[in-house]
Amino acid sequence: MADGENTKGISRRDFIKEAAVFGAGAVALTGLATKGALAEEAKDTPSQATAAPTTKEAVAIVKGGNDAKKYEEVMKAARERLFPKCRVCPECDGKACAGEWPGMGGVGSGRSFINNIEALAKRHLVMRTVHDVKKPDMSFTLWGEKLAFPILAACTGGTTYNMGGKIGEDEFIDAIIGGCQKAGTIGMAADGIGDPLSVYETRLRAIAAQSGKGIAIIKPRTQEEIIKRIRLVEASGALAVGIDIDSAGKAARALPGQTVEPKTTAQLRELVRATRLPFIVKGIMTVDEAVMAKEAGASAIVVSNHGGRVLDHTPGAAEVLPAIAEKLKGKLVIFCDGGVRYGADALKYLALGADAVLVGRPVVRGAFGGGQDGVALVLKKMKNELVDAMVLTGTASVRKVQEKILA
Numbered sequence: 001m002a003d004g005e006n007t008k009g010i011s012r013r014d015f016i017k018e019a020a021v022f023g024a025g026a027v028a029l030t031g032l033a034t035k036g037a038l039a040e041e042a043k044d045t046p047s048q049a050t051a052a053p054t055t056k057e058a059v060a061i062v063k064g065g066n067d068a069k070k071y072e073e074v075m076k077a078a079r080e081r082l083f084p085k086c087r088v089c090p091e092c093d094g095k096a097c098a099g100e101w102p103g104m105g106g107v108g109s110g111r112s113f114i115n116n117i118e119a120l121a122k123r124h125l126v127m128r129t130v131h132d133v134k135k136p137d138m139s140f141t142l143w144g145e146k147l148a149f150p151i152l153a154a155c156t157g158g159t160t161y162n163m164g165g166k167i168g169e170d171e172f173i174d175a176i177i178g179g180c181q182k183a184g185t186i187g188m189a190a191d192g193i194g195d196p197l198s199v200y201e202t203r204l205r206a207i208a209a210q211s212g213k214g215i216a217i218i219k220p221r222t223q224e225e226i227i228k229r230i231r232l233v234e235a236s237g238a239l240a241v242g243i244d245i246d247s248a249g250k251a252a253r254a255l256p257g258q259t260v261e262p263k264t265t266a267q268l269r270e271l272v273r274a275t276r277l278p279f280i281v282k283g284i285m286t287v288d289e290a291v292m293a294k295e296a297g298a299s300a301i302v303v304s305n306h307g308g309r310v311l312d313h314t315p316g317a318a319e320v321l322p323a324i325a326e327k328l329k330g331k332l333v334i335f336c337d338g339g340v341r342y343g344a345d346a347l348k349y350l351a352l353g354a355d356a357v358l359v360g361r362p363v364v365r366g367a368f369g370g371g372q373d374g375v376a377l378v379l380k381k382m383k384n385e386l387v388d389a390m391v392l393t394g395t396a397s398v399r400k401v402q403e404k405i406l407a
């Protein structure tokens with residue numbers, strides 16, 4: 001059978017319906033598997049033959065049907081609302097916005113952001129299609145919470161100073177946390193070092209409004225300030241709390257009166273013990289510090305260079321993840337982020353040892369372009385791409401992704 005003929009025998013209505021649910025690539029494979037049965041059906045209902053899609057319609061379907069059109073509209077609206085802070089480039093790779101911090105770029109030369117993208121791009125997926133993986137298991141349970149897929153929204157914030165101010169922090173966080181719920185996953189809330197406490201409380205209210213289905217991150221402030229915020233997080237009903245320990249640099253020097261600082265293992269332990277919530281240490285890039293976080297009692301780490309926004313010239317997260325995972329896989333939850341733009345990127349991080357991935361800039365675009373629905377659309381698109389990539393690498397479960405799928 002030639003490429004492009006795989007819709008033969010499948011009614012257009014069924015194809016569109018399944019494309020919306022599974023993503024077109026998965027449908028193409030389903031089509032291969034069920035061609036015989038569907039061809040029989042088509043024989044019985046000859047009128048459907050005349051309803052075959054035109055080439056233009058078929059292309060739209062393969063790109064994701066109505067969702068693809070909506071996605072384009074959301075990105076267009078995002079471009080209008082985020083410009084000039086973010087140009088919503090066709091490929092979000094840190095080049096056009098290098099050095100735009102505050103803003104949406106990477107700090108300094110922008111190298112750390114770009115390194116995230118390049119480190120992922122250097123790894124390739126090994127395509128395998130002689131197997132029986134047709135509908136991969138996407139489910140992932142995080143501290144008792146069942147997620148439809150292991151892609152979460154990262155904590156981002158600063159709608160005025162980073163994103164241009166066309167929407168406020170309240171609208172933004174509602175889009176992130178609520179949009180994640182609509183997509184079947186959860187989102188994180190950030191803490192801005194310069195933000196008044198009331199802004200943090202706004203973010204926590206968004207988590208409370210979604211019955212606590214969200215995670216709250218706190219800047220590495222003084223111990224006393226962190227513990228004060230941990231109490232607020234607990235009151236919101238959030239699933240987990242953590243600190244972005246890598247925010248111990250520039251912001252500390254820039255803002256008099258607000259202190260952020262690196263933490264010792266003993267200080268981390270004090271924070272872990274101050275709460276019954278799972279505690280996350282975000283911003284780990286070395287094996288020894290991952291081990292220290294574990295020894296301090298952390299329930300999770302985020303292998304991350306903060307989207308390249310804190311220190312110039314760090315490696316990409318994909319370069320450091322394998323060694324960290326080799327040491328700690330199964331001993332605590334390993335999240336990884338930086339440069340996840342497609343489902344295939346998520347699959348690469350899972351293959352390198354992450355349990356789940358976080359997505360930053362793409363969900364900011366979704367929030368600005370379409371609120372909760374925009375965020376949900378961005379995440380569902382990635383989920384569909386992840387399903388496709390799993391089918392075409394013979395990966396049966398997001399919980400058992402083998403490194404051998406990478407070249």
Ligand SMILES: Cc1cc2nc3c(=O)[nH]c(=O)nc-3n(C[C@H](O)[C@H](O)[C@H](O)COP(=O)(O)O)c2cc1C
Binds near residue numbers: 103116282306339340
């Ligand atoms: C505008 C913006 C603001 C961010 N603010 C925070 C923050 O306050 N705390 C934090 O831990 N990470 C913050 N991050 C980093 C993200 O949580 C995440 O690590 C990063 O965006 C992942 O890279 P990606 O954007 O390439 O997906 C921010 C990222 C961006 C783009």
